[in-house]
Amino acid sequence: MSRSRLAYSLAGAALLAARPALAQAADTGAASATDAQRTMLWFVLTTLVLVLMVFLLLVVALINWMRPQLRQLYDLPTVHDTWSGRVLGLLVGDARLVQGEVRDELLDHDYDGIHEFDNDLPPWWKYGFYATIVFAIGYVTYYHVLKTGQLQGAEYAAEMQQAALLIAATPDDPNQVTTYTALTAPAELSSGKSLFMTNCAPCHGASGEGKVGPNLTDEYWLHGGEVNHVYKTIKYGVNGKGMVAWKGKLSGKQMLQVASYVLSLQGTKPANAKPPQGEKEAPAKAVASR
Incomplete structure (x- = not known):
């Protein structure tokens, strides 16, 4: 290798080694510049406030002297x-x-010993009333005559549409039903049963017969009996009904295991089953653990 190539190689290596330090120095310099600008802004604002206070004091002193x-x-x-x-x-x-003018002139009106004076309404009240008239004319013209602005109903509908678009853009949309199929492997159903006994049995019973929560062994469902509807209910819960959301506590696979195990309880007819709740659906395909 020639000396010139060796020198270029050493220079390149030195630049590569110094790049992190240069980047850190640049970041530090940018942070310092930002701090300096912030300090200067506060200094200017404080100076302006002090100048205004001094000016007001001088005006008050001048008025008092010239009273x-x-x-x-x-x-x-x-x-x-x-x-x-x-x-x-x-x-x-x-x-x-x-x-306003306070004349205290007594009028001829006398009702049960109550006398009426002829005094002006306070000007601040009259000016405020005139302002409301001007505002009302502008409001009616803008919203009802020219129809330039949206009324409350249209504005609410537009905001709800925007919110729906924002929610739909997220990967975790509670309004979108998944397309899973029920698990049938014995190991998966065994895991689902273990999770059910630990987390769900206190409300739904050890056999799914229903306690605080509904019976999971009949053909009636409050929020859908297809595996993806059961999965959604487990994941997001039901507000105001005591069904908590298990999202963040169980993984997606674990929630699917529980949903599949719940469907395997269909038609088991446990003792002391809770009366049906919800809408009747066709029984799901039996998932037997063997």
Whole structure:
């Protein structure tokens, strides 16, 4: 090998060896830059808040210092009853702009000793009422006249459709029934029986006769008696009925073993069987353990 090729090889090896360190240094530099930007942002926001507080204090101090002059200006007849004069009145302690005119003039109405005064409605209330009128006109025009926006029913339907698409896109869709076939091997059914006795017998009985849960040996089913429907019930449970979801506690194969064992109990007629519940279905093909 020539010296130039050897040098190139050594340089390439050095670059490969240094790549992780360079990548780590780049990540560290990026993190440092992000921290610096965050620190600068908080500094700017804090400075802005302090400047605004100082400005407000200066405005309050200026108004307090000029209050005698403002009062003289407010008392002028040409200023006192104008809208701008009422705004000026807020600075000198007159809240007519917010509270309205309080005349306390007694009207001729007298009901069971209850007297009525002639006072203005508070302006803030009237302005709020006018705002609701403007909003109502805009709402009716937008939703009912131009039909630009969706009403509640259409919006709900669109959101439900989007949610259904999102759920269907997931590999673990509770609305999608699997296409398994019942297991028939004795070893599989034995494993299913062991799992059933440990997890299911307290509610369904050791022989599937039904206790808190329904009878699993008759032809009646609450959520379907085909193996994939039984598998789905085991996997996702039944909300509000006491049937817990075994997803995450049992593997997919174990849940299929239990479902297959449950179907093997069809027609066994155990003692003290619970009365039928649900809809009658054609009996599943017998799965015998031998």
